[in-house]
Every structure is written in structure tokens, then in C-alpha cells.
Amino acid sequence: MEVGVGFDENDYLSCCGSTKFAKEMAAASPFPSYHRALTVAKHIWFNIVDVNGWLQAFSAHPSIGQPRPPSHASATSAEWSIGEQSTALATSTASSLQELAEWNARYMQKFGFVFLVCASGRSTESLLAELKRRYANKPIVEFEIAAQEQMKITELRLGKLFTSKKNISSTTDT
Amino acid sequence: MEVGVGFDENDYLSCCGSTKFAKEMAAASPFPSYHRALTVAKHIWFNIVDVNGWLQAFSAHPSIGQPRPPSHASATSAEWSIGEQSTALATSTASSLQELAEWNARYMQKFGFVFLVCASGRSTESLLAELKRRYANKPIVEFEIAAQEQMKITELRLGKLFTSKKNISSTTDT
Numbered sequence: 531m532e533v534g535v536g537f538d539e540n541d542y543l544s545c546c547g548s549t550k551f552a553k554e555m556a557a558a559s560p561f562p563s564y565h566r567a568l569t570v571a572k573h574i575w576f577n578i579v580d581v582n583g584w585l586q587a588f589s590a591h592p593s594i595g596q597p598r599p600p601s602h603a604s605a606t607s608a609e610w611s612i613g614e615q616s617t618a619l620a621t622s623t624a625s626s627l628q629e630l631a632e633w634n635a636r637y638m639q640k641f642g643f644v645f646l647v648c649a650s651g652r653s654t655e656s657l658l659a660e661l662k663r664r665y666a667n668k669p670i671v672e673f674e675i676a677a678q679e680q681m682k683i684t685e686l687r688l689g690k691l692f693t694s695k696k697n698i699s700s701t702t703d704t
Numbered sequence: 705m706e707v708g709v710g711f712d713e714n715d716y717l718s719c720c721g722s723t724k725f726a727k728e729m730a731a732a733s734p735f736p737s738y739h740r741a742l743t744v745a746k747h748i749w750f751n752i753v754d755v756n757g758w759l760q761a762f763s764a765h766p767s768i769g770q771p772r773p774p775s776h777a778s779a780t781s782a783e784w785s786i787g788e789q790s791t792a793l794a795t796s797t798a799s800s801l802q803e804l805a806e807w808n809a810r811y812m813q814k815f816g817f818v819f820l821v822c823a824s825g826r827s828t829e830s831l832l833a834e835l836k837r838r839y840a841n842k843p844i845v846e847f848e849i850a851a852q853e854q855m856k857i858t859e860l861r862l863g864k865l866f867t868s869k870k871n872i873s874s875t876t877d878t
Contacts, residue, residue: 580816580843581755642754669754670848677844 537691544606545687546680547590548583551575564692568685575681584677588643591683594618594657595630610687614650621653630654633661640665641672648682711865718780719861720854721764722757725749738866742859749855758851762817765857768831769796769804784861788824795827804828807835814839815846822856 537559542552554574561567579587590603592611595618603611622630637645645661664672711733716726728748735741753761764777766785769792777785796804811819819835838846 576844577842580814581759581847582816584843585755640754642756668751669758670750670851673755674844 537695540604541606541691544604544610545691546571546575546587546684547603547607548575548579548587550579550583551587554578564689567688567692571684571688572681575677575684581673584673584680585643587680588646588676591644591646593631593634593638593644594647594649594661595622595627595634595654607687610690614648614683614686617651618649618654618657621655623654626654626658630658630661633658633665637661637665641669641676643673643676646676646679646683648679648686650686711869714778715780715865718778718784719865720745720749720761720858721777721781722749722753722761724753724757725761725858728752738863741862741866745858745862746855749851749858755847758847758854759817761854762820762850765818765820767805767808767812767818768792768821768823768835769801769808769828781861784864788822788857788860791825792823792828792831795829797828800828800832804832804835807832807839811835811839815843815850817847817850820850820853820857822853822860824860 537556539549539552539556542555543549545555546552551571551574555567555571558570558574561570590600590607592600592603592608594615634645645664647657647660649657664675667675711730713723713726713730716729717723719729720726725745725748729741729745732744732748735744764774764781766774766777766782768789808819819838821831821834823831838849841849
């Protein structure tokens with residue numbers, strides 16, 4: 531049985547908010563495996579999507595510590611953001627959330643896009659430390675780091691997509 | 705005598721079309737010398753201006769071989785663009801201009817910004833060869849190269865600004 535047959539642009543857009551990425555992934559579908567989909571996704575993200583597409587994908591993320599999504603993020607993307615930030619939120623205090631909000635604002639002011647980090651399983655303290663460290667970077671350096679973090683997030687989300695599809699397929703097949 | 709005292713945001717915007725660059729340069733003025741202005745300009749461009757500012761600056765340039773400026777470019781910037789491309793235009797033929805136009809369009813389609821190159825003194829043939837070579841780059845690599853080319857253009861234009869100011873000052877002083 532082949533998995534991944536039924537994914538469309540909107541599914542891929544929930545993994546990564548660049549419309550070019552989503553279109554190219556849909557055009558390259560179906561994939562025989564998650565592994566193959568991931569290889570293609572990395573190629574598309576780092577070689578095909580242009581810098582405007584990177585900025586578009588970044589803008590689909592909520593600020594860390596503030597998992598209310600941007601209004602143009604999909605419902606699935608919004609739900610996944612909340613899940614990815616669950617450890618951070620569970621380990622936060624009012625003062626650490628306040629400090630995170632202040633540093634998020636400083637970061638946005640300097641770089642022009644949201645602080646992007648693959649937050650899964652990470653505490654507020656560790657995310658805040660990373661934000662402060664990365665704040666010192668040059669804009670172009672930080673732009674590339676953010677793109678790498680986006681790819682880590684995309685990788686996790688593609689995994690969720692394939693897992694959910696597999697479950698649905700298995701259920702249907704039995 | 706100090707030179708460079710009278711430059712304002714619009715003068716710097718003609719050198720580099722990022723409003724952040726122009727504001728920061730105006731705030732750092734006056735400069736005791738061209739050399740000092742150039743050092744500050746490089747620092748601002750590579751460390752302070754964010755990636756959105758880079759894209760804004762790129763968008764102020766006409767396509768190579770088509771020196772009609774974007775409507776939001778300043779009159780000075782437009783005039784300088786024509787001067788910078790004078791060798792290219794003098795060495796062009798109808799077919800080389802046609803080929804350049806086609807490759808410019810392909811480049812814009814792939815990277816999402818205009819092909820940027822410090823064209824001063826260079827033939828159409830040499831510019832076309834560079835465009836074709838750079839077209840193979842990854843988007844993020846090309847983004848950085850374009851930013852370096854923008855800085856070369858800014859350097860030349862700052863030189864023109866200081867030269868013109870010096871002449872005016874000398875005339876006024878005598």
C-alpha cells in the first residue's frame with residue numbers, strides 16, 4: 531500500500547506556510563514514503579522557495595509563548611503550534627512569559643520576522659536563552675538559522691501528516 | 705574643512721534604496737570623510753538593515769539593460785543607474801538586449817528580486833555571462849551576493865555624493 535496519496539496543497543501549507551512550498555510538494559505527490567517526502571521537502575525549501583517564500587512561511591507562526599496564531603495561519607497549523615509549545619507553556623511563569631514577550635518584540639524589531647524555533651519539548655527558559663543568544667546575530671545569519679528551524683518544524687509536521695494518513699488508510703483498509 | 709555635513713536622508717536613499725539605511729546614515733552624519741562614511745555605511749548595510757530592507761533596496765533598481773527605473777526610485781538614483789549601465793548599453797546589440805531581458809525575467813521568476821550587479825564599466829556580454837552563472841545559485845546564496853553587489857553600488861554612489869558636495873563646498877568657499 532502506498533501512503534501519502536491524498537495530500538493536497540492545504541495539507542502541505544499546514545506544514546510550512548509558503549504557498550510555493552505547498553504547490554511544489556503537491557505537484558511532486560504522491561510520495562512512496564515519509565522519508566521520500568522529507569527529502570523532496572528539504573530540496574524544495576532550500577533550493578526552490580525564494581527568500582520572499584521564506585518570509586511568508588515565517589509569518590504563519592505565532593510568537594513563542596503566545597500561541598495565538600496569525601489570522602492567515604490554517605486551523606491545523608494553529609493547532610500544531612499549540613502542541614509544539616506545550617512544554618514551554620507548562621514550564622512558564624508569568625514573569626518568564628513577560629520576559630519572552632519583551633524579547634520577541636525586540637527580535638521582531640531587529641530582524642523583521644518572528645523568532646522561529648523548533649519548540650517541541652523545550653522549556654520556556656531554554657527558548658528564552660536561545661532567543662537572547664541569537665539576537666546578537668547579523669540579520670542574514672539569523673535569516674538562515676530561522677529557515678533551518680522552519681525545516682525542523684516542517685519535518686515534525688510532515689511526520690504528523692503521514693501518521694494521520696496512515697491511520698486513516700489502515701482503518702479504511704481493514 | 706569638514707565635508708559631508710549637508711547630506712540628508714534623501715541623499716543617502718539615492719545611494720541605497722533602503723529607508724532604514726538612509727535614516728541610519730542621516731542619524732550618523734556628519735562624517736569627517738568619505739572613508740568614514742563608507743565604513744559606517746558597510747556596518748549599517750550588513751549589520752543593521754534587515755532582510756526586508758535588503759529587498760526594499762533591491763527593488764529600487766531597474767533591470768540591467770533596461771535602465772528605466774522603478775517608479776519609486778529617486779531622480780538621482782535613476783540618473784546614476786543610467787550612468788552605471790552606459791558601457792553595457794554602448795556594447796549591446798538588439799539580440800544581446802533581448803537575451804538579457806529574457807534572462808532577467810527568468811532570474812526574477814526564480815529569486816523574486818531583480819538581478820543586481822555593479823555594472824559600471826562592464827559590457828553586456830560580461831553581465832549576461834554573470835547572470836547565467838549566478839542563476840544556478842541557491843536562493844539564499846544569491847541573496848547574499850546581491851547584497852554585496854548593492855554595497856559596491858552604494859560605495860560608488862557615496863563617492864559621487866561626496867565629490868559633488870566637495871565641489872559645491874569649494875565653489876561656495878572661494
